[in-house]
Amino acid sequence: MSKKLLLDKINVPGIKTFEVYRREGGYQSVEKALKMQTGDIVEEVKKSGLRGRGGAGFPTGLKWSFLAKPEGVARYLVCNADESEPGTFKDRYLMEFIPHLLIEGMITSSFALGSNVSYIYIRGEYDWVADILQAALDEAKQNGFLGKNILGSGFDCEVYLYRGAGAYICGEETALLESLEGKRGLPRIKPPFPAVKGVWGCPTVVNNVETICAVVPIINEGGDAYAKIGVGKSTGTKLISACGNINKPGVYEIDMTISVEEFIYSDEYCGGIANGKRLKACIPGGSSVPILPANLLLKTAKGEPRLMNYESLADGGFITGSSMGSGGFIVLDEDQCVVRHTYTISRFYHHESCGQCSPCREGTGWLEKIFKKIETGKGEMKDIDLLWDVQRRIEGNTICPFGDAAAWPVAAAIRHFRDEFEWHVLNPEECLVRNFGLAHYADALEAVTS
Amino acid sequence: MSVQFSPEKLDKINELISHYPEGKHKSALIGVLHIAEEEFGWLSVNTMDYVASLLKLQPIEVYEVASFYSMFNLKPVGKYVFEVCQTGPCMLKGSDQIIDYIKQKLNIGVGETTEDGMFTLKTVECLGACGYAPMMQMGKFYKEHLTPERVDQIIEECRNNSARNN
Amino acid sequence: MPEEQEQLFTITIDGVTIEVPKGTTILNAARQIGPSVAPPAMCYYSKLEGSGGKCRTCLVEVAAGSTKDPRPMPKLVASCRTEVMDGMIVKNVTSEKAIDARHGIVEYLLINHPLDCPICDQAGECYLQDLSYNNGEVGTRYEFKRRTFVREDIGPYIQLHMTRCILCYRCLMVADQLTDSRTQGILLRGDASEISTYISKAIDNDFSGNMIDVCPVGALTDRTYRFKNRVWFLKPVDAHRDCDKCCGKVTLWNRGEEVFRVTSRKDPWGEVQIIDGKAAWICNTCRFEKKKTDDWIIDGPTKIDRHSVISTNHYVEKVIPPDPLKEVLFGREPLLLMDIQETSEVNSQDIDLSILPGPATSTTFIERDEQKEIEEADAERLAINDHKKP
Numbered sequence A: 001m002s003k004k005l006l007l008d009k010i011n012v013p014g015i016k017t018f019e020v021y022r023r024e025g026g027y028q029s030v031e032k033a034l035k036m037q038t039g040d041i042v043e044e045v046k047k048s049g050l051r052g053r054g055g056a057g058f059p060t061g062l063k064w065s066f067l068a069k070p071e072g073v074a075r076y077l078v079c080n081a082d083e084s085e086p087g088t089f090k091d092r093y094l095m096e097f098i099p100h101l102l103i104e105g106m107i108t109s110s111f112a113l114g115s116n117v118s119y120i121y122i123r124g125e126y127d128w129v130a131d132i133l134q135a136a137l138d139e140a141k142q143n144g145f146l147g148k149n150i151l152g153s154g155f156d157c158e159v160y161l162y163r164g165a166g167a168y169i170c171g172e173e174t175a176l177l178e179s180l181e182g183k184r185g186l187p188r189i190k191p192p193f194p195a196v197k198g199v200w201g202c203p204t205v206v207n208n209v210e211t212i213c214a215v216v217p218i219i220n221e222g223g224d225a226y227a228k229i230g231v232g233k234s235t236g237t238k239l240i241s242a243c244g245n246i247n248k249p250g251v252y253e254i255d256m257t258i259s260v261e262e263f264i265y266s267d268e269y270c271g272g273i274a275n276g277k278r279l280k281a282c283i284p285g286g287s288s289v290p291i292l293p294a295n296l297l298l299k300t301a302k303g304e305p306r307l308m309n310y311e312s313l314a315d316g317g318f319i320t321g322s323s324m325g326s327g328g329f330i331v332l333d334e335d336q337c338v339v340r341h342t343y344t345i346s347r348f349y350h351h352e353s354c355g356q357c358s359p360c361r362e363g364t365g366w367l368e369k370i371f372k373k374i375e376t377g378k379g380e381m382k383d384i385d386l387l388w389d390v391q392r393r394i395e396g397n398t399i400c401p402f403g404d405a406a407a408w409p410v411a412a413a414i415r416h417f418r419d420e421f422e423w424h425v426l427n428p429e430e431c432l433v434r435n436f437g438l439a440h441y442a443d444a445l446e447a448v449t450s
Numbered sequence B: 001m002s003v004q005f006s007p008e009k010l011d012k013i014n015e016l017i018s019h020y021p022e023g024k025h026k027s028a029l030i031g032v033l034h035i036a037e038e039e040f041g042w043l044s045v046n047t048m049d050y051v052a053s054l055l056k057l058q059p060i061e062v063y064e065v066a067s068f069y070s071m072f073n074l075k076p077v078g079k080y081v082f083e084v085c086q087t088g089p090c091m092l093k094g095s096d097q098i099i100d101y102i103k104q105k106l107n108i109g110v111g112e113t114t115e116d117g118m119f120t121l122k123t124v125e126c127l128g129a130c131g132y133a134p135m136m137q138m139g140k141f142y143k144e145h146l147t148p149e150r151v152d153q154i155i156e157e158c159r160n161n162s163a164r165n166n
Numbered sequence C: 001m002p003e004e005q006e007q008l009f010t011i012t013i014d015g016v017t018i019e020v021p022k023g024t025t026i027l028n029a030a031r032q033i034g035p036s037v038a039p040p041a042m043c044y045y046s047k048l049e050g051s052g053g054k055c056r057t058c059l060v061e062v063a064a065g066s067t068k069d070p071r072p073m074p075k076l077v078a079s080c081r082t083e084v085m086d087g088m089i090v091k092n093v094t095s096e097k098a099i100d101a102r103h104g105i106v107e108y109l110l111i112n113h114p115l116d117c118p119i120c121d122q123a124g125e126c127y128l129q130d131l132s133y134n135n136g137e138v139g140t141r142y143e144f145k146r147r148t149f150v151r152e153d154i155g156p157y158i159q160l161h162m163t164r165c166i167l168c169y170r171c172l173m174v175a176d177q178l179t180d181s182r183t184q185g186i187l188l189r190g191d192a193s194e195i196s197t198y199i200s201k202a203i204d205n206d207f208s209g210n211m212i213d214v215c216p217v218g219a220l221t222d223r224t225y226r227f228k229n230r231v232w233f234l235k236p237v238d239a240h241r242d243c244d245k246c247c248g249k250v251t252l253w254n255r256g257e258e259v260f261r262v263t264s265r266k267d268p269w270g271e272v273q274i275i276d277g278k279a280a281w282i283c284n285t286c287r288f289e290k291k292k293t294d295d296w297i298i299d300g301p302t303k304i305d306r307h308s309v310i311s312t313n314h315y316v317e318k319v320i321p322p323d324p325l326k327e328v329l330f331g332r333e334p335l336l337l338m339d340i341q342e343t344s345e346v347n348s349q350d351i352d353l354s355i356l357p358g359p360a361t362s363t364t365f366i367e368r369d370e371q372k373e374i375e376e377a378d379a380e381r382l383a384i385n386d387h388k389k390p
Ligand SMILES: Cc1cc2nc3c(=O)[nH]c(=O)nc-3n(C[C@H](O)[C@H](O)[C@H](O)COP(=O)(O)O)c2cc1C
Pocket: A051, A052, A053, A054, A055, A056, A057, A058, A060, A063, A080, A081, A082, A083, A084, A085, A168, A169, A170, A171, A172, A173, A174, A206, A207, A208, A209, A211, A212, A400, A401, A402, A405
């Protein structure tokens, strides 16, 4: 069993309530932090090696130290709880089942950053989760952890909930800030970065829910202790939300030393592929990251076992590797069609593009249409090359990384599964009723698991 | 027809506005639109103009925002809205079959409302419940691990509920 | 406060080095060097705050970030929104990557464009046309239904053809920055986004007409000029009048005595000129209601870029291009119903409209030495044909 830092108390009955949470040792990090110098708190977070859990994996301590501190200007901490990346549902799990952990992290982090008013931007669809959080916020306030002069420290702290209203792009931090200002969620052109000019033109830090929750154990146990867990630059524990064709979909906290194979097949985690099927492919970090066929998923191109951490998942770059992304682990069994799956993902990006810049606005729609054509048996060989070309010219040419996120899954699907695309073209009628033979991708699997 | 929030809702709106710095009341817009949807079911031009006047915004600013976010309905919808997720992870677990089943059961297409105004079927993109797929959103809550039987049951419950409330 | 000395940065674009003040964008530095290295800009408009960054046509490659940090930038950058660093080296037309990306952008911009130039009032002065000619590829790979919208009159003066819009956001900025309230906005999102008033409200504001001028395509056009003429048949002259709302300095687009339309005066980048230190936006009265020559005091001919289609056939040194028709018809003479070069009064050769002091009138054309012209033209045509003979 790997060590749990965030979910260790999740099964304690009544942990949603302030009383039980506090009894279980909750809110200690706030008490501890309020006695520290803010600079030292940032230092602890730096030492912990914590990397942003929202997808980009940027070192959190470093991000905090970039926050501009002009005289007389308010600073803001905004928690990114917009969680909309297909395959990702870990933040919801935290907020729904242990809401006080996030609030504790928010208070501690707000103090470290000098933010007197902080916001949690939660996706609008998580309506009931917002109610749970609101109830927890009210409790925290009644108990003196929020409001003016909290715990007599002289520090004023308010945390407000902000509900989005259905837009994946508002997960992008500058779009989120626009949305927080009550506008359309259009990503801003950077620079200036939020650390200098964020919400209402004030310096702002945006962090993922899990990142902020991780601040709690870091302050409680020290940055060094946190850094000891995991390997290399993948310190601490990571939540993985596993879904797709596995026996036990759900949210798992792992320390980043276990192998992908163990994660998929062990009973502690996914419990193997559902219905006795074989593994075909997997998207290890949310819909934006490249899909990998079974052989490359379990072993890197060098033949080493692939581990569930930032470096190992990215080993081989985007040619033979993928990325940790947001921790949304999507597993496809042998009966699944990669073309169809990628089509739904393209449709998702088409639906969610903000439409501000031309390559993404026009390109995502085009990708979806070509996919639909191939998927419905009307494709031609040239369409596969066209897909490649269209995604290639979106990638890197857009305002925000959404364009890349829309392009990468398409590129990876063609890179690793081109024969499946071609099979669709060559078998226009069959592809409507049957899937492409899979032995090819699962072959390597036998060797690994036997 | 003029629209008007109840005093409780107006209090809630003032509370929302107080969350933001002086002069930044536009931040309350999305929250107020949520409240308006709750109160009126959907956002008519009248409603949006009313919201604009409450927050001292140009009406176009409200239209722009309301039309950007997928949760806001700019057209009337049925009493119960089934928003079935159709993105990859749900598709892997058979969301297509669920959508087909609902279509056939309610005899409506995607985006349509039943004649009695009870049900609207919509397809949506990932709602963050991929591990509990296939799933749909109905009002405030998620209905997860859908099967045809479960869909039958949900439809039944809705009908009963609405019969009771009438 | 002592005046801060302006810091100068050195930047090299496509091999040309120039010094510019700190804070200048790559695009503006390139414009200072000249049109040969200036990247095309479909959304950036120097007189509109916050514009740019959206269309991505101005992407360039940064081969070296600065003297201090000479690493290349990993991605292409939008030159309109990227500030120059000292010692920066930029590749625009010399960058294969930038050119390739630009081909892509043109393709994206065109997949949902109606390509209705033959009936579009903007044709001839459209930046999308120019962009496509310069950077586009022949043919399209798009084979799906194009997005369409219904044409909409927004008020008595302006017509919106949303199908042609490239969503550059300029018109919104005009409304935000020049008028006291905005009635049009962007609705929906992604490729469904549209400029609209949502409820067909008229845009009614003294400066709303400037939206027509900033619109790079034919999405916003002048209703008072609709289908009246083609820009290359008109002769632009600068004129002014005393106006209590705006600077009153405009360009009249004439044919003979008749004023067909009035626009603001444009600089070589297609933006409104800076006159007396201010952007010379014009009011709707000047633009839509003063359509008589008597309303105006003529300042002189408008300088038009020699390469612009508006100058077609307005050259003095006449070069008649070889007629490719015969070649593709294997030597057969094409049946010409009408030779525009010979029939049109306005479109005729050899009269440089730009040097006429006032508006061109039909007499301008009658007075020329017709016979001489025709002889000359014939001789030249013969010479060309001779040249082609085996
Ligand atoms: C298109 C797009 C969507 C994103 N969605 C989310 C999201 O839903 N949740 C999240 O925490 N970060 C999301 N991010 C990443 C954020 O921009 C940002 O990097 C993150 O919130 C920073 O927090 P962290 O450093 O704690 O990871 C998204 C980024 C992009 C480009």
